[in-house]
Amino acid sequence: EDKVVQSPLSLVVHEGDTVTLNCSYEVTNFRSLLWYKQEKKAPTFLFMLTSSGIEKKSGRLSSILDKKELFSILNITATQTGDSAVYLCAVEALIHNNAGNMLTFGGGTRLMVKP
């Protein structure tokens, strides 16, 4: 059974701090790993990672994948109160018989950034 585990479950920091969120996975037929940010409504897409060791960056957010050790991290530097959200990690795997892909989500990390 495919499994995605995120840590920590929750995190409280102050504005300006740097945070690192972790995602480890065990899946068969790995295709990619995705990070989402969920505030009050639907998750919004942040990154898709397919290759080991290549950092993806968007403003203060960056992420990297280690396919050997089966984990990814999401870094947020100079945090702001607007970064407060649940961050979801999902792993995309190939469905049997090459019929398509499916996502397995982790439980999320709830980040709270205090002023």
Add this chain to the structure above:
Amino acid sequence: DGGITQSPKYLFRKEGQNVTLSCEQNLNHDAMYWYRQDPGQGLRLIYYSQIVNDFQKGDIAEGYSVSREKKESFPLTVTSAQKNPTAFYLCASSIQQGGGRDTQYFGPGTRLTVL
């Protein structure tokens, strides 16, 4: 504008009633998905459909039913058999390229409360 719409945004129902949640997309995506999110948990897959007139059970399909008569629409019915239906329901869609790296795009969600 292209996107995914879900309605209603908030839904209240009495115990013992069936209720149908709407999900429509005009992205021309082949695949559609229904997820459920409970407080403190990640998303869990209820049903998915890779093509019109076909759908598969996800991890927690009991007490739910779906149909996929049109490519654009994937309604979810929460039946009275669902033991704990109060939750936030998210619909998603993706281009299903069979081995490609598909990103799922999410609707705004429906919050269902059973009174």
